[in-house]
Amino acid sequence: MKVERLFNHLGYYRVAPVQNLEELLTLVEYGCEPFDLVVINAALTAGSLDLYEFFLDNCQVRHALIFNDQPSRLASMPLCVKQTIHVSPISLPDPMCIQRLMSSVDVDARAPLPEGPMVD
16 A cells, blocks of 8 residues: 555556455456556565566566565666566665656656558
8 A cells, every 4th residue: 555655646546456466467467458567565476476577578567666575686687678677675665766667667658659560
């Protein structure tokens, strides 16, 4: 609930809080539109799901912030991957963290989608 209030304070109101991993997986799997951002406490999975791997190639999630986790595995990942999946050891994001994150998410959300091949 605290994270939702941080987003509301910054003017973001399309927030879908979940109570457990099953709810998150259902929302992501059956969502009509991709999520611009998913913010999740790593403790929610209790080690049952590798969140980084889950979000890495998930077309339903454009950006992810995994907090309360260790970012050590990202040291060897290409920079382009690191820009969409953020891993943080902090126990709860603060307003500045959310604001910085949203500045990159908003830029991507406003960017035009690449055009597909022309079909006659």
